[in-house]
Amino acid sequence: MPPTPTDPLSRLVALGSTRTGRALGWALGGALTLLLCALVVRQARVAVARMPAYRLGPEAVAFVDLPSHVDDRMAGALRDGLAALWPAEPARRPCTFDPALDRRLRELLAAHPMIREILDVDVRFPAEVRVRATVRTPLACFQARWSDERRSGAPTYVPLPVDNDGVVLEPDTYAPFLKLHRAVTVTGVEARCPGVGRRWTDTKEQVAEGLAAARVANRLNEELIGLAAPKVEAVDVAGFPATPRSRMKGEVVLMLSDGRTVQWGRTERDLTGVTREDPYDVKRDRLLDLLATRPVTDRRPLDVRFPAGLRDVGLRSDG
Numbered sequence: 001m002p003p004t005p006t007d008p009l010s011r012l013v014a015l016g017s018t019r020t021g022r023a024l025g026w027a028l029g030g031a032l033t034l035l036l037c038a039l040v041v042r043q044a045r046v047a048v049a050r051m052p053a054y055r056l057g058p059e060a061v062a063f064v065d066l067p068s069h070v071d072d073r074m075a076g077a078l079r080d081g082l083a084a085l086w087p088a089e090p091a092r093r094p095c096t097f098d099p100a101l102d103r104r105l106r107e108l109l110a111a112h113p114m115i116r117e118i119l120d121v122d123v124r125f126p127a128e129v130r131v132r133a134t135v136r137t138p139l140a141c142f143q144a145r146w147s148d149e150r151r152s153g154a155p156t157y158v159p160l161p162v163d164n165d166g167v168v169l170e171p172d173t174y175a176p177f178l179k180l181h182r183a184v185t186v187t188g189v190e191a192r193c194p195g196v197g198r199r200w201t202d203t204k205e206q207v208a209e210g211l212a213a214a215r216v217a218n219r220l221n222e223e224l225i226g227l228a229a230p231k232v233e234a235v236d237v238a239g240f241p242a243t244p245r246s247r248m249k250g251e252v253v254l255m256l257s258d259g260r261t262v263q264w265g266r267t268e269r270d271l272t273g274v275t276r277e278d279p280y281d282v283k284r285d286r287l288l289d290l291l292a293t294r295p296v297t298d299r300r301p302l303d304v305r306f307p308a309g310l311r312d313v314g315l316r317s318d319g
Contacts, residue, residue, distance in 0.1 A: 055093045058082035061129045077173040113197025136163040140214035141183045145192045184217045186210035188238030210237045212269035213252045230256040265305040
């Protein structure tokens with residue numbers, strides 16, 4: 001029986017000559033190799049991240065699968081708008097090898113005033129990004145005061161396209177779109193426009209009611225098509241919100257293409273504190289009856305807010 005080594009080095013050599021020692025040696029070598037490779041890869045990533053070729057600028061982004069209603073001007077504005085969102089310094093721009101690249105790109109793109117939703121981001125090596133997104137389109141065109149108008153002189157009212165979420169869109173960008181897809185005009189809003197790309201809210205909620213009224217107008221235009229009925233071209237929310245005593249003057253007024261007006265009342269967007277406001281279907285049927293029985297030469301407002309009996313005697317049925 002060989003003598004047992006007493007010093008540590010001899011014991012280590014003796015262990016290495018055994019099957020267990022050799023397995024431990026291979027495991028240690030493998031671990032050291034993996035550690036070395038990790039350090040090399042890490043240093044390589046750092047070096048590559050500094051290379052301009054792998055930094056993604058706004059020119060690397062391409063919008064794909066855009067719907068047919070997005071015309072050339074809108075597509076161009078989508079691309080041009082990226083420059084204002086991207087970091088100016090190349091070192092701060094997203095890198096192809098960034099592990100959080102998808103999240104960072106989505107955050108940058110979500111700030112675009114024309115983008116409503118990011119559907120997909122596809123990064124292609126070495127420096128290409130393909131984006132599928134939902135583009136904002138006008139729901140209505142508001143005649144309202146512009147935010148940067150001068151205080152001196154009379155206020156200037158300009159047509160401002162506003163989307164379904166209340167975000168103000170750039171008028172020139174959407175001008176060709178509005179020629180092909182006529183949006184309902186909304187008048188009577190007192191609040192000044194906050195600026196392009198911003199969500200428009202006001203304390204009287206006239207903007208929100210105007211958007212709801214535009215949806216009512218679009219629905220009427222779709223449901224009355226083919227009945228030779230005039231189209232709703234504009235809505236007026238100057239009387240909104242009204243007190244119970246002043247509601248007879250009209251809160252939401254629809255303007256028809258034949259020059260007549262419709263006293264609609266208030267939309268179903270928010271009926272808090274309002275009693276006996278009839279729903280859309282009831283008002284639509286009353287409008288159909290009035291259009292069928294009253295001649296175009298009769299310029300009295302078409303009042304659909306309450307039944308014919310009450311309408312004829314000029315009474316209001318909300319308690």
